[in-house]
Amino acid sequence: MSEFRKDPITGRQVIVAPHRAQRPRELGVTNNRSPAAPCPFCAGNEALTPPEIWAMRKAPTQPNNPRWSVRVVPNKYPALIQSNPWSRNSDSFYDSQNGVGAHEVIVESPDHVTSLSALGVEQLTDVMGAYHQRMGALRSDPDFRYLLLYKNQGDRAGATLEHIHSQLIALPFVPAEAASELSGADTHYKLTGRCIYCEIIERERREGTRLVLDHEMFIAFCPYAPRFAYETWLIPKIHAAIFEESTQRDLPAFGRALHDTLARIDKALDDPPFNYFIHSLPTALTASPHYHWHLEILPQLSRAAGFELGSGAYINSVAPEDAARLLRDALL
Amino acid sequence: MSEFRKDPITGRQVIVAPHRAQRPRELGVTNNRSPAAPCPFCAGNEALTPPEIWAMRKAPTQPNNPRWSVRVVPNKYPALIQSNPWSRNSDSFYDSQNGVGAHEVIVESPDHVTSLSALGVEQLTDVMGAYHQRMGALRSDPDFRYLLLYKNQGDRAGATLEHIHSQLIALPFVPAEAASELSGADTHYKLTGRCIYCEIIERERREGTRLVLDHEMFIAFCPYAPRFAYETWLIPKIHAAIFEESTQRDLPAFGRALHDTLARIDKALDDPPFNYFIHSLPTALTASPHYHWHLEILPQLSRAAGFELGSGAYINSVAPEDAARLLRDALL
Numbered sequence: 001m002s003e004f005r006k007d008p009i010t011g012r013q014v015i016v017a018p019h020r021a022q023r024p025r026e027l028g029v030t031n032n033r034s035p036a037a038p039c040p041f042c043a044g045n046e047a048l049t050p051p052e053i054w055a056m057r058k059a060p061t062q063p064n065n066p067r068w069s070v071r072v073v074p075n076k077y078p079a080l081i082q083s084n085p086w087s088r089n090s091d092s093f094y095d096s097q098n099g100v101g102a103h104e105v106i107v108e109s110p111d112h113v114t115s116l117s118a119l120g121v122e123q124l125t126d127v128m129g130a131y132h133q134r135m136g137a138l139r140s141d142p143d144f145r146y147l148l149l150y151k152n153q154g155d156r157a158g159a160t161l162e163h164i165h166s167q168l169i170a171l172p173f174v175p176a177e178a179a180s181e182l183s184g185a186d187t188h189y190k191l192t193g194r195c196i197y198c199e200i201i202e203r204e205r206r207e208g209t210r211l212v213l214d215h216e217m218f219i220a221f222c223p224y225a226p227r228f229a230y231e232t233w234l235i236p237k238i239h240a241a242i243f244e245e246s247t248q249r250d251l252p253a254f255g256r257a258l259h260d261t262l263a264r265i266d267k268a269l270d271d272p273p274f275n276y277f278i279h280s281l282p283t284a285l286t287a288s289p290h291y292h293w294h295l296e297i298l299p300q301l302s303r304a305a306g307f308e309l310g311s312g313a314y315i316n317s318v319a320p321e322d323a324a325r326l327l328r329d330a331l332l
Numbered sequence: 333m334s335e336f337r338k339d340p341i342t343g344r345q346v347i348v349a350p351h352r353a354q355r356p357r358e359l360g361v362t363n364n365r366s367p368a369a370p371c372p373f374c375a376g377n378e379a380l381t382p383p384e385i386w387a388m389r390k391a392p393t394q395p396n397n398p399r400w401s402v403r404v405v406p407n408k409y410p411a412l413i414q415s416n417p418w419s420r421n422s423d424s425f426y427d428s429q430n431g432v433g434a435h436e437v438i439v440e441s442p443d444h445v446t447s448l449s450a451l452g453v454e455q456l457t458d459v460m461g462a463y464h465q466r467m468g469a470l471r472s473d474p475d476f477r478y479l480l481l482y483k484n485q486g487d488r489a490g491a492t493l494e495h496i497h498s499q500l501i502a503l504p505f506v507p508a509e510a511a512s513e514l515s516g517a518d519t520h521y522k523l524t525g526r527c528i529y530c531e532i533i534e535r536e537r538r539e540g541t542r543l544v545l546d547h548e549m550f551i552a553f554c555p556y557a558p559r560f561a562y563e564t565w566l567i568p569k570i571h572a573a574i575f576e577e578s579t580q581r582d583l584p585a586f587g588r589a590l591h592d593t594l595a596r597i598d599k600a601l602d603d604p605p606f607n608y609f610i611h612s613l614p615t616a617l618t619a620s621p622h623y624h625w626h627l628e629i630l631p632q633l634s635r636a637a638g639f640e641l642g643s644g645a646y647i648n649s650v651a652p653e654d655a656a657r658l659l660r661d662a663l664l
Binding site: 005006007008009010011012013014015016017018019020021023079093094146148150151152156157158159167169171175176177178180181184185188196197199200203223224225226227229275276277279296298302303304305306307309310311312313314315316317318319320322 | 337338339340341342343344345346347348349350351352353355411425426478480482483484488489490491499501503507508509510512513516517520528529531532535555556557558559561607608609611628630634635636637638639641642643644645646647648649650651652654
């Protein structure tokens with residue numbers, strides 16, 4: 001059973017989840033699946049995962065059988081569990097509550113693919129459709145306040161299984177990073193009456209130095225103050241606060257833009273390990289004039305270490321203008 | 333030339349330092365020093381570093397010559413430079429300023445030692461003395477607002493050279509993590525009239541479940557809401573806000589407590605990679621009744637990945653009560 005604990009000084013939230021120590025390759029132990037052991041995410045091995053929550057099937061096959069294109073299952077070692085009874089344990093100093101939430105895994109290909117950019121645009125659009133479906137479904141659960149869709153690709157980016165997959169965690173609170181963005185965007189809106197993300201899009205398209213691609217519906221760019229070398233954000237050009245409200249026209253365009261961006265990153269940097277996540281509006285809020293959903297890609301070529309952990313600031317040895325130039329030219 | 337850049341949405345500070353890309357093993361490239369190349373931190377190789385800033389010498393030898401016990405040199409690839417002229421470049425949206433600051437390296441042994449716990453208590457006390465001396469010296473520079481002393485030990489914790497060393501960065505602002513601690517401690521003090529760290533010490537000593545060691549002057553404990561497995565904090569029992577004001581009696585006691593703590597971590601976890609840092613009061617402030625200096629040790633057995641980067645919350649698969657028990661029993 002996991003629990004949320006709050007640091008009494010900073011309010012930082014930690015999920016203490018002891019059962020996760022049983023995961024393959026947790027805690028520096030080398031992957032304890034023997035190389036011959038079957039991959040639980042490959043089609044045909046559906047029995048190796050918990051029963052599926054949802055799948056995109058091109059043919060009318062039964063759940064937990066092959067012939068799916070994207071498959072969503074509960075995390076076998078969940079950080080949070082939906083059916084946990086809510087309970088709080090607080091003595092006015094140390095505060096904890098039960099680990100109520102959801103923790104799903106989106107398996108992004110039936111084949112043993114290890115790099116998302118290897119997928120065709122059609123399959124990648126199916127993957128975006130799965131994100132959209134699951135975030136939409138969890139959004140309506142009143143127990144949850146925030147949904148975080150994230151990916152770890154590559155050992156050095158924290159992936160414990162190499163078959164491409166993303167994860168979706170539903171939290172009963174709005175976490176610090178999201179709260180910080182929302183608060184900054186709100187302040188900017190109050191001062192200027194404008195969405196700060198819309199202003200960034202306008203400015204990046206006008207200046208061009210940090211722009212990676214400019215499609216009909218999305219742009220990708222290296223942000224002005226990136227934490228990591230080659231950090232790249234993907235954002236819809238038309239103002240939209242909630243990813244889950246994307247239309248059937250948005251998803252293929254999102255798939256194309258993501259494919260183009262990842263192909264550039266993989267070509268320029270030789271398939272680097274990376275993390276990405278979608279930041280969308282907290283579930284309790286509806287249309288927002290000041291927030292704008294987006295996806296942040298963080299290549300993990302060097303790692304956040306003592307300075308970053310101790311300060312909360314970052315040292316980045318690649319200027320975003322240089323990174324964007326390399327990514328723009330990568331497919332020439 | 334490096335610069336500070338501020339993210340316009342969250343205010344997150346980034347140091348963009350392109351010259352650092354030339355470091356050995358930066359950006360995932362394997363250490364490009366050949367194995368036969370001399371280590372720049374070993375005694376006898378003083379000419380391979382920039383001229384020393386300070387050294388503890390047991391014999392009256394000349395600077396930049398052997399027979400030192402701890403040696404402090406400028407970082408060869410500094411993130412910040414002290415002599416940079418201060419200048420700010422802001423268009424009211426994107427804000428940057430010159431990378432003014434200091435970036436020093438404390439070489440912690442004249443011999444090619446790769447684990448801090450291998451040092452004897454006397455040498456470790458000399459190392460603490462070097463931290464104390466350099467932080468004290470930089471504290472009086474009015475250009476700086478915050479000093480961060482930090483260590484990366486082991487490749488997986490971000491060390492680019494294996495010979496034990498720490499780094500000291502002086503910043504012209506109080507960074508987010510320090511600001512968050514100060515603000516939380518200040519709020520607690522206003523509400524209760526007490527230092528929150530003193531309360532934590534009292535409580536951890538009374539409960540004992542998260543206590544690792546209880547020396548005459550210091551305790552080590554696993555904090556209630558730890559970001560990482562086996563995270564351990566070391567803190568003086570008597571209220572003191574500023575590490576640099578430690579007395580000649582404190583430093584040997586600090587050396588003994590750190591030695592005991594690291595010996596337990598290394599024994600229990602088989603010399604894990606780790607980061608540590610000292611959090612002390614910002615330089616502009618003097619005696620503070622609400623803040624309390626301390627050292628945080630963060631073993632890097634699993635890494636912060638997509639969830640942590642996207643949310644600012646952490647998933648930790650080892651409860652601090654279990655971690656503390658293992659560390660308490662490690663030397664039995």
